[in-house]
Amino acid sequence: MDVATELRAARERAGLTQGELGARAGTSQATISAYESGAKEPSVATLSRLLAATGARLTVQPDAAPVREPSRAELARAGATLAEVITLAEALPVRHSPRLRYPRLGGRRAA
Numbered sequence: 001m002d003v004a005t006e007l008r009a010a011r012e013r014a015g016l017t018q019g020e021l022g023a024r025a026g027t028s029q030a031t032i033s034a035y036e037s038g039a040k041e042p043s044v045a046t047l048s049r050l051l052a053a054t055g056a057r058l059t060v061q062p063d064a065a066p067v068r069e070p071s072r073a074e075l076a077r078a079g080a081t082l083a084e085v086i087t088l089a090e091a092l093p094v095r096h097s098p099r100l101r102y103p104r105l106g107g108r109r110a111a
Contacts (some may be wrong), residue, residue: 007050011036014054024053051098 034040
C-alpha cells in the first residue's frame, strides 16, 4: 500500500483540504503535506487517526496467497543450479581487444 497516495485519495474523497484534515486530526497542514508527498511516514496509529478523520478506516486483510517457504530440497536444487551457471560462465572464453570492433552500417566505407 502506498500510504501517501491512499491518504491523499481519502482526503479528496472526503472533500477536505490538507488544513481541514490537519485540524480534524489534531496535526498541522505541513505534516499532512509531508505525509502525502512521502517525505514522512505516519505510524499505523497516526494513519488510522488521519483516515478516521476523513471518514475512512484502516483495515488489515490477509493476502490472497500465503507466502510459501521453499523446502530444503528446493533450496539445494536452486543452489546447485546457480553453481552450475557460475561454473559455465567462468568457462566461457574471454578475448579482450585493444580496439573496439563493430559492424559497418549502410554500406559506407571509411576512407
